[in-house]
Amino acid sequence: MLIDWFTVGAQALNFIVLVWLMKRFLYKPVLAAIDAREKRIASQLADADKKKAAAQSERADLQHKNDAFDQERAALLAKANADADAERQKLLDAARAAADALAAARRVSMASDARTLDQALRQRAQDEVFAVARQALTDLATVDLESSVCELFIARLRSLESTALQEMAAALKSANDGAIVRTAFALPTAQRTAVHKAVNETFGVKLTLHYEVAPALVGGIELSANGHKVAWSIADYLASLERGVHELLKPAAAPSPAGNAA
């Protein structure tokens, strides 16, 4: 007999016991572990979804802030550009004004320098010319020239205008110490007498004349008393010549700065 009914019963019992044991030691713990893991995973997924939603919200918020920041930055940049343009224009205007002022000052300075130089040149030329003339006349001075000069002086005295004549006469009369006659050279007696006589006759006074030698008169003769004087000398001619030369060398009217700037 292939079927042993005791063994069948025992095996059935064994199988039932095995079912219970396997439930106890295998199925329940493993299924519990699977459930716990699934629950944990579900929880983590839910948490991740929540975090994802939060992150998306935060990202949207950040995007919004970024947009606002970009707009603000663009506005600030535009304002900064405008300010920079204005400042640049202002600085350019200031620099242009400063350059114009400097240019004007430079022109004024150059004109002044030119004038100074011109004046110095003219002065130097005059000085040289007249020094040469003086030297030449001094070298040429002779008795004949001196007598001629005296004659010319006397002629001048006699031809004085009435006003000058009266003023000089008053001055001579008020001079207690007498008048002074200065000459570039020592007058000979004949010329002193002639001059004395001419003075007395011209101004109607009798006074003492003191004679002094003044080489600076350049071949001239001068009568002075009490702050008034009558003189003739080649220096007068030289002075007249100098004035003429000044008039001739006077620069044309200085051009206006505005005209140059334009």
Added chain:
Amino acid sequence: MRLSPDEWIFWQHGFVKLNATIVFTWALMGVLVLGSALVTRKLSTGRTQSRWQSLLEIVLTAILQQIEEVGLAEPRRYLGFLGTLFLFVAASSLCTVIPGFESPTASLSTTVALAVSVFIAVPFFGIVVQGLGGYLKTYVQPTPVMLPFNLISEVSRTLALAVRLFGNMMSGAMIVGILLSITPFFFPVVMTMLGLLTGMVQAYIFSILAAVYIAAATRTRTPVPKPAATH
């Protein structure tokens, strides 16, 4: 040559005996329970887990999936019975590679015991799910005339289940033994491999058939709508 491990008796007192079928069943039970206890002692619910835990989870998940695919709505309710059925038969088949091991399923007594267990489990789960009345109604469906045929079907399929498992398991062991005596080197290895495969297939078929029977017993029959009357 023994046809059944029942004939290998270790101890006997009256009709109570301790044969190889029972002893090796206990050994197998010990291995299964002890292994399960060892693996489930330190179960992890975190990201990392042991390979044994992974293996057990894969096996249990596959069994649950198969039960669900058969049509049972709550697979966890049947996992204890069907899962143990599969694991016991599969382990018995796998252990045949151990020299000296006599597979319990090579005994008709064991397969009959398993078939009887299925025979009891089918109405048990049917009554649990549908109630006593609901379950008994299934025997008179679609008409009360079918009652004897349903009863015969119930008994015969249980008998067929037992004989099928026994035949397959025993034949595998017998063929290996015969080939071992004829060609001791090459064919036994091949046949053993084939026997392992056959054993696994038998374990699967046995469990699936049990699941199908339980599913048939627990399935609520929905009334067929009558066609509309035409004039």
